Amino acid sequence: xxxxxxxxxxxxxxxxxxxxxxxxxxxxxxxxxxxxxxxxxxxxxxxxxxxxxxxxxxxxxxxxxxxxxxxxxxxxxxxxxxxxxxxxxxxxxxxxxxxxxxxxxxxxxxxxxxxxxxxxxxxxxxxxxxxxxxxxxxxxxxxxxxxxxxxxxxxxxxxxxxxxxxxxxxxxxxxxxxxxxxxxxxxxxxxxxxxxxxxxxxxxxxxxxxxxxxxxxxxxxxxxxxxxxxxxxxxxxxxxxxxxxxxxxxxxxxxxxxxxxxxxxxxxxxxxxxxxxxxxxxxxxxxxxxxxxxxxxxxxxxxxxxxxxxxxxxxxxxxxxxxxxxxxxxxx
Amino acid sequence: xxxxxxxxxxxxxxxxxxxxxxxxxxxxxxxxxxxxxxxxxxxxxxxxxxxxxxxxxxxxxxxxxxxxxxxxxxxxxxxxxxxxxxxxxxxxxxxxxxxxxxxxxxxxxxxxxxxxxxxxxxxxxxxxxxxxxxxxxxxxxxxxxxxxxxxxxxxxxxxxxxxxxxxxxxxxxxxxxxxxxxxxxxxxxxxxxxxxxxxxxxxxxxxxxxxxxxxxxxxxxxxxxxxxxxxxxxxxxxxxxxxxxxxxxxxx
Amino acid sequence: xxxxxxxxxxxxxxxxxxxxxxxxxxxxxxxxxxxxxxxxxxxxxxxxxxxxxxxxxxxxxxxxxxxxxxxxxxxxxxxxxxxxxxxxxxxxxxxxxxxxxxxxxxxxxxxxxxxxxxxxxxxxxxxxxxxxxxxxxxxxxxxxxxxxxxxxxxxxxxxxxxxxxxxxxxxxxxxxxxxxxxxxxxxxxxxxxxxxxxxxxxxxxxxxxxxxxxxxxxxxxxxxxxxxxxxxxxxxxxxxxxxxxxxxxxxxxxxxxxxxxxxxxxxxxxxxxxxxxxxxxxxxxxxxxxxxxxxxxx
Numbered sequence: 028x029x030x031x032x033x034x035x036x037x038x039x040x041x042x043x044x045x046x047x048x049x050x051x052x053x054x055x056x057x058x059x060x061x062x063x064x065x066x067x068x069x070x071x072x073x074x075x076x077x078x079x080x081x082x083x084x085x086x087x088x089x090x091x092x093x094x095x096x097x098x099x100x101x102x103x104x105x106x107x108x109x110x111x112x113x114x115x116x117x118x119x120x121x122x123x124x125x126x127x128x129x130x131x132x133x134x135x136x137x138x139x140x141x142x143x144x145x146x147x148x149x150x151x152x153x154x155x156x157x158x159x160x161x162x163x164x165x166x167x168x169x170x171x172x173x174x175x176x177x178x179x180x181x182x183x184x185x186x187x188x189x190x191x192x193x194x195x196x197x198x199x200x201x202x203x204x205x206x207x208x209x210x211x212x213x214x215x216x217x218x219x220x221x222x223x224x225x226x227x228x229x230x231x232x233x234x235x236x237x238x239x240x241x242x243x244x245x246x247x248x249x250x251x252x253x254x255x256x257x258x259x260x261x262x263x264x265x266x267x268x269x270x271x272x273x274x275x276x277x278x279x280x281x282x283x284x285x286x287x288x289x290x291x292x293x294x295x296x297x298x299x300x301x302x303x304x305x306x307x308x309x310x311x312x313x314x315x316x317x318x319x320x321x322x323x324x325x326x327x328x329x330x331x332x333x334x335x336x337x338x339x340x341x342x343x344x345x346x347x348x349x350x351x352x353x354x355x356x357x358x359x
Numbered sequence: 360x361x362x363x364x365x366x367x368x369x370x371x372x373x374x375x376x377x378x379x380x381x382x383x384x385x386x387x388x389x390x391x392x393x394x395x396x397x398x399x400x401x402x403x404x405x406x407x408x409x410x411x412x413x414x415x416x417x418x419x420x421x422x423x424x425x426x427x428x429x430x431x432x433x434x435x436x437x438x439x440x441x442x443x444x445x446x447x448x449x450x451x452x453x454x455x456x457x458x459x460x461x462x463x464x465x466x467x468x469x470x471x472x473x474x475x476x477x478x479x480x481x482x483x484x485x486x487x488x489x490x491x492x493x494x495x496x497x498x499x500x501x502x503x504x505x506x507x508x509x510x511x512x513x514x515x516x517x518x519x520x521x522x523x524x525x526x527x528x529x530x531x532x533x534x535x536x537x538x539x540x541x542x543x544x545x546x547x548x549x550x551x552x553x554x555x556x557x558x559x560x561x562x563x564x565x566x567x568x569x570x571x572x573x574x575x576x577x578x579x580x581x582x583x584x585x586x587x588x589x590x591x592x593x594x595x596x597x598x599x600x601x602x603x604x605x606x607x608x609x610x611x
Numbered sequence: 612x613x614x615x616x617x618x619x620x621x622x623x624x625x626x627x628x629x630x631x632x633x634x635x636x637x638x639x640x641x642x643x644x645x646x647x648x649x650x651x652x653x654x655x656x657x658x659x660x661x662x663x664x665x666x667x668x669x670x671x672x673x674x675x676x677x678x679x680x681x682x683x684x685x686x687x688x689x690x691x692x693x694x695x696x697x698x699x700x701x702x703x704x705x706x707x708x709x710x711x712x713x714x715x716x717x718x719x720x721x722x723x724x725x726x727x728x729x730x731x732x733x734x735x736x737x738x739x740x741x742x743x744x745x746x747x748x749x750x751x752x753x754x755x756x757x758x759x760x761x762x763x764x765x766x767x768x769x770x771x772x773x774x775x776x777x778x779x780x781x782x783x784x785x786x787x788x789x790x791x792x793x794x795x796x797x798x799x800x801x802x803x804x805x806x807x808x809x810x811x812x813x814x815x816x817x818x819x820x821x822x823x824x825x826x827x828x829x830x831x832x833x834x835x836x837x838x839x840x841x842x843x844x845x846x847x848x849x850x851x852x853x854x855x856x857x858x859x860x861x862x863x864x865x866x867x868x869x870x871x872x873x874x875x876x877x878x879x880x881x882x883x884x885x886x887x888x889x890x891x892x893x894x895x896x897x898x899x900x901x902x903x904x905x906x907x908x909x
Contacts, residue, residue, distance in 0.1 A: 079707060085707060085710070135894055136893075136894075138894070138897075139893055139894075139897055142648060143849070143893060143897050145648075146845055146848075146849050146889070146893065147889075147890060147893045149842065149845060150846070150886040150887075150889045150890045150893070151886075151890070153842060153882055153883070153885075153886040154882070154883045154886045154887055154890065156882070157879075157880055157882040157883035157886070158880075158883060160879075161879040161880055161883075271839070271842065275650070275714045275717075278711065278714070279711060279714060279715070282707065282708070282711045286705070286707065311726070312722075312726070314718060314721075314722045315718075315719060315722035315723065315726065317718060318715045318716070318717070318718030318719035318720075318721075318722055319715070319719055320715075321711065321712070321714065321715030321718065322695065322696065322712050322715040322716060322719065324715075325700060325708045325709070325711050325712040325715065326699040326700055326712070329700075329705040329707075329708035329711075330705065
């Protein structure tokens with residue numbers, strides 16, 4: 028349905044353009060920083076969506092890779108290890124580093140099925156958090172590492188929230204397009220088959236184990252990129268972000284937006300990160316409403332916001348469609 | 360005609376149960392070979408062993424001249440073993456297009472990079488159109504797979520496996536749950552596979568109409584053992600076979 | 612490490628392990644009954660601690676009254692939990708939805724506790740108080756000083772778990788619960804009222820967790836951080852073998868002991884130690900100590 032495709036893509040594009048124009052006008056200083064954080068979190072959430080929405084594997088590990096990326100930048104760009112790398116190559120290297128880490132860990136952990144794998148990722152987060160919080164030489168202990176330089180390309184430095192905002196929008200857009208494109212590649216379909224019917228997948232030539240490992244590697248790359256950007260955005264890394272409680276936040280962000288939807292992951296991240304700031308007045312009851320909202324959402328909209336839109340679109344399409352189909356052959 | 364599949368003394372136990380007992384037979388290219396026997400005889404188990412989902416306890420499986428006895432199932436699929444299941448196995452959350460593309464992905468063997476940058480593989484459409492005409496119903500590629508009836512899904516599963524250009528096609532009870540028109544279409548598809556594409560088809564079926572109609576050779580299994588092989592005429596007059604289906608008392 | 616340190620570690624470890632076992636048992640029962648990993652189990656333990664604190668310290672109920680009232684409260688909590696989280700989500704098309712629902716519940720429970728009792732940790736007096744120090748009473752065996760609270764925790768926990776075991780293995784009601792958890796549809800066909808059995812399972816699981824909260828409160832103080840004990844229970848469940856009740860209990864005890872010994876030498880890294888052990892177990896022996904490997908049927 029070429030017509031239908033255009034409408035939803037058009038709407039998304041329109042929303043994005045409005046977002047990019049409106050946000051810097053409305054949000055300044057601290058609140059703009061929060062928006063930036065939400066865009067960074069969206070990258071991690073995309074990693075979770077790839078694993079859970081596309082591959083059917085619940086992984087808490089995205090947060091651990093985010094930490095790895097953040098501390099990679101923290102160490103490599105501040106000279107703590109004896110040498111100092113420029114920010115741009117470091118930013119490109121961090122996701123690669125985390126990807127390699129994820130690949131190796133994935134080879135080990137994905138020999139486990141289902142809930143076992145999920146537990147293993149929880150253990151991974153706990154172990155890495157324990158080290159992040161305590162091992163001073165690499166992670167600065169409870170005080171964290173400060174003085175991390177912002178990203179600079181040549182003489183241009185992304186040191187203000189404004190500049191970071193536009194940079195993050197571009198990066199997020201590129202990442203989202205890549206993830207979206209992956210859906211329609213052979214790998215994307217293989218991943219879907221792993222999620223929905225892994226025995227059929229095997230008989231259709233899909234190497235289930237390696238497909239999961241590749242997806243995990245991708246989630247590691249995304250987590251690492253997010254972590255690196257996080258370090259450069261706040262110029263500071265401390266371990267509190269990488270605690271287990273926050274891992275559940277990212278999963279909720281993915282589910283709220285629509286677990287198998289790229290744009291949904293972004294919306295979910297932005298909503299859940301930015302809304303608490305907007306609703307500051309309700310501060311005392313904010314978390315309570317948040318928890319209740321999560322429950323209500325899961326009861327009435329487990330497919331997430333994106334899923335709700337899709338259902339509406341389908342119903343509209345059903346109304347338009349005539350009941351007769353050609354009796355032979357394929358219709359477009 | 361070339362042998363595409365050969366089983367030699369294949370044996371399988373599940374706990375104390377001897378489900379496959381010294382089974383040897385072969386399947387030739389370009390024809391449909393039937394695998395029949397009473398319920399519980401071990402036919403689906405054999406199919407699972409051939410496709411690699413179960414590993415046999417002893418014996419060998421040769422595919423296209425190569426020993427695949429220890430080869431994992433996804434590699435066997437890539438080598439050219441295709442199959443359908445008793446209950447169709449589709450990706451419930453994907454649309455028809457993606458479900459079929461998975462089939463044709465196998466025949467393409469594109470690398471990830473190429474798949475990422477090139478246009479979507481839509482040249483399977485001429486092939487698909489042709490198969491759908493034989494299958495006898497129309498589809499909208501954007502529909503959910505769940506919108507098809509059971510019979511349509513079973514036929515579509517055969518189409519999906521044909522799109523993968525297999526050399527050997529294992530078909531597990533395609534007629535079960537189909538009406539007579541759909542059974543005709545299934546037979547037509549399998550005939551195309553064998554006669555036109557030169558695929559070796561191994562057919563598990565209970566519907567004797569279908570078996571006698573399209574099989575050139577039949578292998579009969581009872582209690583995990585091969586009790587007869589031969590042409591349909593030879594097998595249908597074989598005393599042991601009749602006894603197995605009808606029970607010994609009937610003969611006396 | 613001197614002998615007294617070893618013995619103290621063992622006792623403390625077993626006591627804490629028993630608390631983890633209380634959580635773990637609830638988790639396994641719920642997995643078997645409704646197929647869902649309850650991420651709120653740790654917060655239910657915390658809720659149990661707060662509720663018993665309210666009964667004991669705020670309302671100053673005497674022990675003989677407090678216990679039955681507390682148990683009634685636990686039942687009520689269990690039923691409320693079941694009807695708000697499990698009941699609406701039981702047929703969800705996305706299995707992850709129920710799990711996320713329990714995550715939401717976890718947040719809600721934490722927030723409710725904070726709104727009612729404030730964010731500061733509360734001191735719950737131990738069961739047996741040392742009149743001189745006002746702290747927990749000690750018992751001295753040889754030259755080892757052991758806290759009574761730990762001993763009581765271990766014993767009460769063991770009794771609670773033993774009672775549940777007895778129910779499941781020996782009483783008809785227990786057989787019904789087992790049947791319903793293994794195959795809901797078949798159980799319904801033979802007349803087992805699955806709604807009731809599921810409710811009973813929820814009551815047992817959550818009560819176990821709440822009892823654990825009451826036991827552990829004097830040791831840890833009553834605060835939101837009690838919820839994180841859940842992760843130790845997860846570790847215990849895996850080490851013992853997922854789905855196996857006996858294994859979960861033994862696994863939890865092992866986790867408790869590992870934690871106790873680790874906190875002597877590597878106290879800052881004791882989390883890392885516990886979960887590294889878990890990871891090793893998962894990699895080397897994913898079926899745990901007592902689980903069996905389950906194959907896939909094609």
